[in-house]
Amino acid sequence: MPDTPEAVQPPASPPADSPVIATPEEDRALLREGDSVLLIDRKKRQYLRVLKSERRVNVRDGMIVPDALIGHPEGIVVRSSMGEYLQVFRPTYAQIAPNLPRQAQLIYAKDIGTILLYGDIHPGARVIEVGVGPGATSLALIRAVGPTGCVISYEIREDFANLARATVKRFHGDAPQWTVKLGDAYEGFQERNVDRIVTDVPEPWRVIPHAAAALRSGGVFVGFIPTVLQMKQLVDELREGGFAAVEVVESLQRFWHVKERSVRPEHRMVAHSGFLVIARRLAVVPTAS
Numbered sequence: 470m471p472d473t474p475e476a477v478q479p480p481a482s483p484p485a486d487s488p489v490i491a492t493p494e495e496d497r498a499l500l501r502e503g504d505s506v507l508l509i510d511r512k513k514r515q516y517l518r519v520l521k522s523e524r525r526v527n528v529r530d531g532m533i534v535p536d537a538l539i540g541h542p543e544g545i546v547v548r549s550s551m552g553e554y555l556q557v558f559r560p561t562y563a564q565i566a567p568n569l570p571r572q573a574q575l576i577y578a579k580d581i582g583t584i585l586l587y588g589d590i591h592p593g594a595r596v597i598e599v600g601v602g603p604g605a606t607s608l609a610l611i612r613a614v615g616p617t618g619c620v621i622s623y624e625i626r627e628d629f630a631n632l633a634r635a636t637v638k639r640f641h642g643d644a645p646q647w648t649v650k651l652g653d654a655y656e657g658f659q660e661r662n663v664d665r666i667v668t669d670v671p672e673p674w675r676v677i678p679h680a681a682a683a684l685r686s687g688g689v690f691v692g693f694i695p696t697v698l699q700m701k702q703l704v705d706e707l708r709e710g711g712f713a714a715v716e717v718v719e720s721l722q723r724f725w726h727v728k729e730r731s732v733r734p735e736h737r738m739v740a741h742s743g744f745l746v747i748a749r750r751l752a753v754v755p756t757a758s
């Protein structure tokens with residue numbers, strides 16, 4: 470075990486078997502035509518834009534020519550025509566969600582992190598999503614299951630289905646592991662033997678008998694639900710409907726302001742978004758009498 474700071478410095482040149490980038494074509498840092506980028510100004514305001522070689526990037530009253538961005542590494546700082554300095558990065562998941570259309574309430578990174586880990590959404594998993602809205606959760610699920618898994622998303626409204634498709638296309642690209650099914654999830658699922666079900670609809674208890682039929686034994690149900698009475702009904706009906714190991718969790722997240730000698734929590738925080746109800750499907754599901 471090295472015990473001096475010098476000893477843990479990375480070697481000047483990587484070992485021959487390192488997966489390090491060798492050519493500019495493989496350099497993941499380089500910004501390309503069609504990339505979404507986030508420009509951040511000195512007041513930490515964020516501007517999400519798409520890079521097009523024929524289109525200037527406008528930020529407030531200033532503009533940046535595409536050549537100043539395309540072909541350069543993310544992490545650069547550019548100066549707009551108004552003299553404003555902007556940091557340029559590809560957006561992370563947490564930065565994408567607040568920039569999506571708000572026609573329907575969506576689930577932000579604070580809760581998505583919990584859904585993915587407590588819901589055990591893993592590479593290769595077969596997942597049903599109920600209620601796609603603008604597609605924030607779809608995007609996270611598609612990324613988590615990877616190319617060997619699959620996500621089937623049920624959505625009752627065609628406009629939301631199309632909105633979610635546009636979100637996934639823009640921030641993920643082609644997603645052959647993802648299918649959107651237009652229909653009422655309260656009427657049932659066609660799938661069987663799925664590993665996980667994630668719901669974000671107003672009456673998730675109406676999904677329970679169908680979830681019990683679609684999930685394999687031991688499969689995980691995760692329901693995101695905003696109010697206490699909805700949460701209680703969901704818990705009660707899960708317990709009666711063949712599910713066990715029910716847990717309810719709420720995530721509170723507080724950002725901090727860290728500048729010079731002013732180190733304190735931010736004055737504002739999201740006080741409430743929703744509850745997550747997590748449950749496991751029992752091997753034997755009671756049948757309706």
Ligand SMILES: C[S@@+](CC[C@H](N)C(=O)[O-])C[C@H]1O[C@@H](n2cnc3c(N)ncnc32)[C@H](O)[C@@H]1O
Pocket residue numbers: 573574575576577599600601602603604605606607623624625626629652653654655669670671
């Ligand atoms: C709150 S939004 C989901 C947002 C999504 N989780 C996200 O993070 O972007 C709820 C969605 O559920 C859909 N929905 C409501 N009832 C439904 C049902 N019975 N079957 C399928 N979709 C339904 C709505 O049309 C809406 O798009």
